Every structure is written in structure tokens, then in C-alpha cells.
Amino acid sequence: MNDSANMSPKEEVVDSSSVHRAPKRTDFLFRVFYVGCILLILVEVDMQVTNLLFTESRHEYHALEKLPGFYSWFSFGGILLLVVIAKIMRKYLMRSEDYYDG
Amino acid sequence: MMGSLPPAAIFFLGAILVAVSRGKIRSGLMLLVPVLGALNLRALDPDAILTLNVLGYDLIPFQVTGLSMLFGYLFHLAAFLGNLFSIHLKDREHAGLQHTSALLYAGSALGAVYAGDLISLFVFWEILALSSAFLIFARGTESSFRAGFRYLVIHVLSGVLLLSGALMRAHETGSIAFDHIGLDGSMASWVILLAFGIKAGFPFLHNWLTDAYPEGTPTGTVFLSAFTTKVAVFALVRSYAGTEVLIYVGVLMTFFPIFFAVIENDLRRVLSYSMINQIGFMVTGVGIGTALALNGTVAHAFADVIFKGLLFMTMGAVLQMTGRINGSDLGGLYKTMPITAGFCIVGAMAISAFPLFSAFITKSMVMAAALEEGYIWVWPFLVFASAGVLEHAGIKIPYFAFFGHDSGIRAQEPPKNMLFAMGIAAILCIVIGSFPGLLYSILPFEAEYHPYDLTHVVTQLQLLFFGVLAVVFMMKKGTYPPEIRAINLDVDWVYRWLGPRLVKNIGGTVQRIDNSIRENSLTVLDGVLVLAEKFHGPKGLLARSLPAGNMVMLVVVLLAFYLFRFLY
Numbered sequence: 001m002n003d004s005a006n007m008s009p010k011e012e013v014v015d016s017s018s019v020h021r022a023p024k025r026t027d028f029l030f031r032v033f034y035v036g037c038i039l040l041i042l043v044e045v046d047m048q049v050t051n052l053l054f055t056e057s058r059h060e061y062h063a064l065e066k067l068p069g070f071y072s073w074f075s076f077g078g079i080l081l082l083v084v085i086a087k088i089m090r091k092y093l094m095r096s097e098d099y100y101d102g
Numbered sequence: 103m104m105g106s107l108p109p110a111a112i113f114f115l116g117a118i119l120v121a122v123s124r125g126k127i128r129s130g131l132m133l134l135v136p137v138l139g140a141l142n143l144r145a146l147d148p149d150a151i152l153t154l155n156v157l158g159y160d161l162i163p164f165q166v167t168g169l170s171m172l173f174g175y176l177f178h179l180a181a182f183l184g185n186l187f188s189i190h191l192k193d194r195e196h197a198g199l200q201h202t203s204a205l206l207y208a209g210s211a212l213g214a215v216y217a218g219d220l221i222s223l224f225v226f227w228e229i230l231a232l233s234s235a236f237l238i239f240a241r242g243t244e245s246s247f248r249a250g251f252r253y254l255v256i257h258v259l260s261g262v263l264l265l266s267g268a269l270m271r272a273h274e275t276g277s278i279a280f281d282h283i284g285l286d287g288s289m290a291s292w293v294i295l296l297a298f299g300i301k302a303g304f305p306f307l308h309n310w311l312t313d314a315y316p317e318g319t320p321t322g323t324v325f326l327s328a329f330t331t332k333v334a335v336f337a338l339v340r341s342y343a344g345t346e347v348l349i350y351v352g353v354l355m356t357f358f359p360i361f362f363a364v365i366e367n368d369l370r371r372v373l374s375y376s377m378i379n380q381i382g383f384m385v386t387g388v389g390i391g392t393a394l395a396l397n398g399t400v401a402h403a404f405a406d407v408i409f410k411g412l413l414f415m416t417m418g419a420v421l422q423m424t425g426r427i428n429g430s431d432l433g434g435l436y437k438t439m440p441i442t443a444g445f446c447i448v449g450a451m452a453i454s455a456f457p458l459f460s461a462f463i464t465k466s467m468v469m470a471a472a473l474e475e476g477y478i479w480v481w482p483f484l485v486f487a488s489a490g491v492l493e494h495a496g497i498k499i500p501y502f503a504f505f506g507h508d509s510g511i512r513a514q515e516p517p518k519n520m521l522f523a524m525g526i527a528a529i530l531c532i533v534i535g536s537f538p539g540l541l542y543s544i545l546p547f548e549a550e551y552h553p554y555d556l557t558h559v560v561t562q563l564q565l566l567f568f569g570v571l572a573v574v575f576m577m578k579k580g581t582y583p584p585e586i587r588a589i590n591l592d593v594d595w596v597y598r599w600l601g602p603r604l605v606k607n608i609g610g611t612v613q614r615i616d617n618s619i620r621e622n623s624l625t626v627l628d629g630v631l632v633l634a635e636k637f638h639g640p641k642g643l644l645a646r647s648l649p650a651g652n653m654v655m656l657v658v659v660l661l662a663f664y665l666f667r668f669l670y
Binding site (some may be wrong): 036081 | 360361362364365470474485486489493557560561564566569570572573576579583584586587590592598
């Protein structure tokens, strides 16, 4: 009993502090992530064109891979398409949770 | 003849001992059985074989091959992690039943991968189905009972097909060897492929998986995710390597579940769809059939058992601690379950194939093999499906459970044994991904592959970062689909909605026809009775009794008539 009585206020403290901290920390993580995206484009440009740091060219086995930034836009566009199609599927396939119980 | 015991025997014996023991002894046994089993595996004679003659068939219930050994170690590892994850279970959670069936289940999976003939395979195939169903029934809810029953029916059907195929093959070729079969145009080869396909979750045959796995107990589904489908993958590698149609079947499997995973609310069902997607990569590898592709298939099966097991463990922990598993009910759990959240992220990164994580070194082998063999149309679909994995398993699972909208649930971390099991699986995901040589050294086929070159690392990171960017973009714009308390129709609609109604309607029609036939017959019968009454009733014409003299009179008249004819 004592334990659980002690636990809840402690939890609340941890909780509220993490709520206060969360936006800043998330913003920072997002910035790191955006920088990561830009760096990955720069690495590809360097590999393919400037060869300042990376002298090795990208191996290309498939015709699509020869397109500049293929993996970046294919993935970005692919996931947009995936979600759009999935949202359309919802219109036709979504039913209430007790659909099969009736 | 034999170096040591068949691995299945140790597990079956262990299951019996676990069934009759309680408390710490039972817990100890559960951890000891996979460890002893692994030691036995190390000591196995590479040429060990056990033969039996039953009803004129030469059965080989146990035979060691390189491919069996890899799956043997994998299943021991999975059994150990699953047992460690579930030793805290209480009697009210049907602990004894769950532990016993889990060991029987693992044992039958081992039996299947060491089976040398199709009849022995069939026996283990059926024990596999039956023992695993109890991990669903043990949940104790009405819906789990129904789902478990559907699961059992479909798996028994798969077993019946396997046995029929085996007997047809025995009739056609005189052999029941569990070896390369391939699609040779014979009926037997198709029937056996269908049996394997049901267990592997081929498109349209897949729905038992997404129906039943989310209904298993929090710990039981961890076992379910490890064995059944991997036994099927093993069987496909052994019997159908290089069967081209499997490439297209596999690609379809990687492709369609990712759409369902986006809109599915039950997070363990999301993982079930994700599982079909991962098996799709393996089946594609089987279809390509080169040494690199097959190594990719078995390596990916190995990695998948661990990372998918880890993800199912984290979701099992969430279900156990909160009683909820729908994305719409969860969120913000990282505040009180940070360790579980961390393990979930490791699992998510492993399945998404981040460099240094396991799928990075395994899935790419199948994709490289597809390019090597000139399947240029297949490859973009596999890349697209890889991005899809990132979306549902990499982002959606951890995001909706542990981050996102704060559900207000303040659940504690799960018991220590669960954390340890997740911890070991998480470490393995990183070790396998960071030191590929460890896994590559035990792969059964001869093929060289180097996952860590600059191109692979950079392109994979681009795929992942820009995939995440797309999701971030949609979330910031508010166009990302929210989790909704609802279900989505899939193929199971046919046998859960349409089938029962058809049966009801057909039954109704048959009954109506039957009724009208009965009524008409009765009317006709009534008419006949009325007529009979009329003629044969007490006052009927034919029922009148005439005196014998009348008859004599008639005879006399007739005789007189003939006499006159004779005379004139």
C-alpha cells in the first residue's frame, strides 16, 4: 500500500517534467533529422559529381538507380502513394468493430 | 546409427515434465529445455538418420541436413526467448496449458525441419497446428476461441492437403522423400505447394494469420510468430527452390499487406500484416532460387524470427500491462515504459533495415539476387515494399504505442523476465546487423555477399530518411490517416460473412423446396386416399360384396355365349 501511495506522486513529477521537456527535445530531434536528409543528398552529389570526400561512385545495377536521387524521391513518393491508396481502401473496407459479431 | 537425440524428442519430453510441474521447477525446466536442446544440437552427428517402416512405407522421422541445422538453432533460440518472456504467467492465465503447448509447438517445428519424408512432415505439421491453437484458446475470450477454431480448421486442411499430396506423389513416383519437388506439372506437386502455401500465408490464403495472431495471448503470439510460417519457408526452400511462380507470389505478399497495415488499428494485427510482407521477401528468394537468393531467404527468416519476435514481445508487454492493443487507445507510453519503448525502437529499426541492424544484411541479399538474375520488374516493387515496412513497422508501431497522442495510460514496465527476453532479442538484432559474418558463416549455400559498401549504406539511408520525411510531412499537414476504432475487410470476409450467409440462404432455399415437395406429395397422397376411400371404402363400388351366385350366373352366361359361337 505504502509503495503504491509513494509511486503515484513520483510518477506525476516525472510525467509533468517530461511533458515540459518534450517539445524542445522533439524540435531538436526533428532538426537533426532534417540535417540528416540534407547530408544524404550532399553525399550522393559528392559521390556522383564533385568527389571531394567520396571518390567512389554509386554502384548502379538497375536503370532506375541511374536517376539522380532515386532512393530519396522513390521512397518519399512511394509512401505518399501508399498512404493515399490505403486511405481510399478505408472507404470501401472499413467496418465497425462488431461487424462479424452480428 | 545416431549421434544423439532428435531435437523434437527433447522438447516433447520437456513438455510432459512442464505439464506436471509447478513453480520454480517449471520455470527452470522451461529455460533448461532449449539450452539442453541446443547442446544436443551441437553434438548431433551430421549424418544422423532414423528410419522406420510403417505400413510398407520407409519413413525417416529424423534426418540431419545443413538447412535443418540453421533452422534448428533458430527454433531453439526462439523457444528460449519465448519461454523466458512467459515464465511469469500465473495459473489464472492458463500458465500450465500455455507452457506445455509452447514446448510441444516448438518441438513439432523442430520435428518438421528434421523430417526426412513427407509423411513424417505431415505428422509434425498437424501437431504444429494443434499445439499452437492452444496459445490462442488460452486467451480465454469468445473472439479468441472463434479465431482459434478458424485457425485450427485452416491448418488441419493444410495438413490434409499435405498428406493427400504425399500419397499422390508416392503413387506417381514411388517416393515420399521430403526433398526437391518443384512444379513438374503433376497434381501432387501442386497440392503439396498449396499445403505449404497455406502455412506460409500466400495471398488469399493468408488471412488465418492476421485473424488469429492478434487473438493469441500476449506471450503466446510471440511463439506463433516464430514457428509456423518459418517451417513453411523451410519447406518451400527444401522442395520448391527455383520455382519461378513463387517470385510473383512473393512480390504480391510483400506488396498487398503494407496497405492494410497503414489502416489497421490493432497493433498486433499490423505486425501480422507486416509478417506476411517479410515472408514475401523470403518466398521471392525461394522463387529466384540461386545460392545468394536462398541464403537471403534463410538469413532473413533467421533475422525475422528475432526482430518480429521482439516487436511482438513489446506489443505483448503493452497488452499485458495496459490491457489494450489498439493504436486508437494507446500513446504516450514511453513516459512510464521507456525501456520497452527503447526495445520497440530497436525492433523497428531492425525490421526497417537500418544499417547496423539485422534486416540490412539479410533482405538486401534477396533484392541483390533479383537484380543479378535480371528480374528488373520485380525489383522496384521490392524497394517500394521496403519503404512500406518502414512506414508501418518502423514508424507506426512505436509511434502509436509509445509516443503520439498521450492516452493518459501510465502503465509500468513489464516484469523483469519480459524485459530480459526483449533485451536479448534487441542485442541480437544489433549484433547480427553489425557483424554479418556471424550469420553468414552458418548459411547453408555457397554465395558471396558484402552488405556494407558505401552505395548500399547511403542508398538505404536515403530510402529510410526520405520515407520518414514523407510521414512527417503528412503528419504536420494533418493528412496522415488517424487510428480509428474499426476493422477492415479482408479475404476472411468470404468465410466469416459471405459463407455463413450463403449456407443460411442455400439452407433456407433447400428447406423451402423440401417443404413444398413434402406439401405437394401430401396433397397427391391425400387425393389418392380420397379415391381409395371412394372405391374401396365401406360404401365403395369395388368394396361391395356380391353373393357367390352372381358369379355362377356370370359363368353360365359366358359359357352359353361360347357355346352359341361354337355351334353357329
